[in-house]
Amino acid sequence: MQxxxxxxxxxYAIPPHELAIEAESRGMDSLWVPEHSHIPTSRKSPWPGGPELPKRYYDTYDPFVSLGAAAVVTKTIKLGTGICLVVQRDPIHTAKDVSTVDRLSNGRLLFGVGGGWNAEEMADHGTAFETRFKLMRERIQAMKEIWARSKPKFSGEFVKFDEMMQWPKPVQKPHPPIIVGGGFPHGARRAIAYGDGWMPIGGRGGDPLDWLPRFRQMASEAGRDPATVPFVLFGLAMQESEVKRHRDAGVDHIVFMLPSEPRDKVLPLLDQAAALKRSL
Incomplete structure (x- = not known):
């Protein structure tokens, strides 16, 4: 288990490139950063994590700039978007962002994607909340065309462009792994339909270990080898018993949440995460 x-x-937190160096030096397998372009002050959409939206959601850096900085100071650690809000992004620009970071990292990008929860944030980008998942799938399909072809073109309901050329192409072929976020069962279905992994958040909607066998059964029924659609669990508690329980259940990859704090508060938690990894 990774x-x-x-x-x-x-x-006000340890910079992402410094965190990447520290995580890699401790043998961590991956570093992930989220995305919010902004938070509308109307605050109509409820945050799925609780009643009060944490300040860090308003303040977070751009994910691709952060991962680009991390890429050039590391050599082995995987670098992930967790998640990239593709429903709020132009797919042509995003395809180039993904390829650029994959190039700078020599093929270490994990492209975590999701539809998001903040309807007002999406609306400011011209995205309708009700059709966001249809839009997400189409934009990912369009980006796959851009990454795979020298002269891609695309014509869909939401995305249209005539034949064009874009470089660089990703190091990873045909593209970096697309890890689809979201709960069970809808997020799982989307991951199986067009992703290379599924990334739910632990503690939301039930015990993830109840979902895992059903997810793998769904993959098999869809004609996919479950081994090619890994289960990446976000937000697991830093407890040895929980880590080993998830390892024994067959979870492929767990991701611990670190607070947006300076080095002196983050590094001891990173040491704890590294110790848990060594205990496996």
């Missing part, structure tokens, strides 16, 4: 960490990078 072990990673995630943090909302902010101007």
């Amino acid at each position: 072990v990673g960490v995630t943090m909302f990078p902010t101007d």
Whole structure:
């Protein structure tokens, strides 16, 4: 089982490139960063994590700039978006962002994607909340065309472009792994339909270990080898018993949440995460 960490990078936290160095030096497998372009002050959409939206959601850095900085100071650690809000992004620009970070990291990008929860944030980008998942799938399909072809073109309901050229192409072929976020069963179905992994958040909607066998059965029924659609669990508690329980159940990759704090508060938690990894 692989072990990673995630943090909302902010101007009051350890910088993402420094965190990447520290995580890699401790043998962590992955570092993930989330995305919010902004948070509308109306705050109509409820946060799925609780009644009060944490300040870090307003303050987080751009994920691709953060991962680009991390890429050039590391050599082995995987670098993930957890998640990239593709429903709020132009797919042509995003395809180039993904390819650029994959190039800078020599093929270490994990492209975690999701539809998001903040309807007002999406609306500011011209995205309708009700059709966001249809839009997400189409934009990912369009990006796959851009990554795979020298002269891609695409014509869908939401995305249309005539034949064009874009480089660089990703190091990973045909593209970096697309890890689809979301709960069970809908997020699992989307991951099986067009992703290369599923990434739910632990503690939301039930015990993830109840979902795992059903997810793998769904993959098999869809004609996919479950081994090619890994289960990446976000937000697991840093407890040895929980880590080993998830390892024994067959979880492929767990990701611990670190607070958006300075080095002196984050590094001891990173040491704890590394110790748990060594205990496996």
